[in-house]
Amino acid sequence: MARLNQIIAVEKGAKTRSQRELTDIYHALQKPALLSGISRTYRPKDEEGETLPPESTKVQVKAEDALRDAAKALTRLFDVVATKDWANREARADVVVDGRTIVESVPVTYLLFLEKQLTDLHTLVGKLPVLDAAESWSYDEGQDVWRTEAVETARTKKIPRAHVLYEATDKHPAQVETYTEDVIVGTWTKVAFSGALPARRVNELRDRVEKLQSAVKYAREEANAAEAPERHVGEAVFAYLFS
Known part of the structure; x- marks a missing residue:
């Protein structure tokens, strides 16, 4: 039985291959000459007349064959994607940081979403303003800002x-x-006031985001290692469509 990460790895190739085969089938169907055939024989008017060889052109493309080829090209893709999507419903993992479970049993699709959001948050934290180290700052509870002496x-x-x-x-x-x-x-x-943050606080936030990013990536890999039972839906779909 394949694992989810293996199915994900072959999905792109399956899509590319089926798209190429479908394109070839489509182009062949757009050429009337390939779908046409002819047979001509010549009979002289009398026995003294000239005899000519018969002429024939075979049909090279049949629409029904094209449909069967299209079904064959897409069936594998349909099955691969179905196997991945069914497995995604079951693939889950905990997000754990320093032994502490932050989120339990997270679906792999949500882990992918979370990974993207944490990348954006990391960028935001990296742009946070830092208090001028040349000054001595203390927190003013009354005004909810930092202030100097x-x-x-x-x-x-x-x-x-x-x-x-x-x-x-x-x-x-x-x-x-x-x-x-x-x-x-x-x-x-x-007295100078500032809404910036101490460097210590910014570094702490950056460390937390990076730890959570690592935990989410680990959880995604763990979830993607889940078994992916094969699903066969393509045959049923095309049995209905082209029967």
């Missing part, structure tokens, strides 16, 4: 000043030099 920076303002170089006298006015001075007028307190 408050950092204070001074705000300065340029204030004009005057410096007397020479005092005024009765003969000369005072000489004054003007300049500006940066004076602290306040303090900025900055």
